[in-house]
Amino acid sequence: MGADRSYAYGAAAGLLGDLLLGDPRRGHPVAAFGRAAGAVERLLWRDHRGWGALHTAVCAGGAVALGAVAERAVRRSPAASVALTAAATWAVVGGTSLAREAGAVGRALRDGDVEAARARLPHLCGRDPQALDADGIARAVVESVAENTSDAVVGALVWGAVGGVPGLLGFRAVNTLDAMVGHRSPRFLRYGWASARLDDVAGWPGARLTAVLAALAGPDPRGAVRAWRADAGRHPSPNAGPVEASFAGALGVRLGGTLSYGGRVEHRPVLNGAAGRPVAVTDIDRAVRLSRRVGLLALGVTAGARLLWKGRGK
DSSP states (O other): OOHHHHHHHHHHHHHHHHHHHOSOSSOOHHHHHHHHHHHHHHHHOOSSHHHHHHHHHHHHHHHHHHHHHHHHHTTTOHHHHHHHHHHHHHHHOOHHHHHHHHHHHHHHHHTTOHHHHHHHGGGTOOBOGGGOOHHHHHHHHHHHHHHHHIIIIIHHHHHHHHHHHHHHHHHHHHHHHHHHHOSOSTTTTTTTHHHHHHHHHHHHHHHHHHHHHHHHHSSOHHHHHHHHHHHGGGSSSTTHHHHHHHHHHHHTBOEEEEEEETTEEEEEEEETTTTOBOOOTHHHHHHHHHHHHHHHHHHHHHHHHHHHHHHHTO
């Protein structure tokens, strides 16, 4: 069995493992990486971009190196290579946990328990839940499902197809570092700059593939393409813009607008404003179903592309 077939089988097994098992309640590898990155931050932190870049290089580079060593150790055993790729894929993708958290908020809203929905929302995104009513919570969930489909599933599969296990671990490391230090708080405005910019670069191909697949798999492909072309560039994030706009058009809803993070109010452009309607609670389940279809399509596209590309080089 060639290395590329081993990767394809392992990635499929890892995504199936995530679908069946989700994330472990304790001892998740990404949480362990987060603790290690936090320790490095406490050691290196200075209010300076250079120290932040060193932090990014140490943490992301360490994850890539760990993946390379592990992949090299099993390269002579196809079964072990499949198992390693499956374990790495399962560790870095988070589609099932995303769906579960979104579903929990949706159920609370359907039951009319807005306070329970507010209490659950921080498990999914960083919005200030007390500033949101039921419609605002539903919109936040759909936006989070869209963005995290790219960050937690498709982007990882893209970099896994490019770089194998090191690519999988490296992408998740970069994405985790951005979540930890890549925001614009006074402490991390300079220190987190390198992590945020590297996450923008690493997320670029996965975000575009997510937007394409959302258009193909959604109920309104033309609406998705129209919203992507018209509104994606107006979003402050170069990667969230295409993804959220495509999801908005595919689902026929309006996303974006005023939101609050950590007491800071942002006024973002409305996506699919001309053709979309306000987000309803029922759109949460529609977004989750679309996210799952996109993830499965991304597996087929990325694994197939790796097989075809490597096959041409032989």
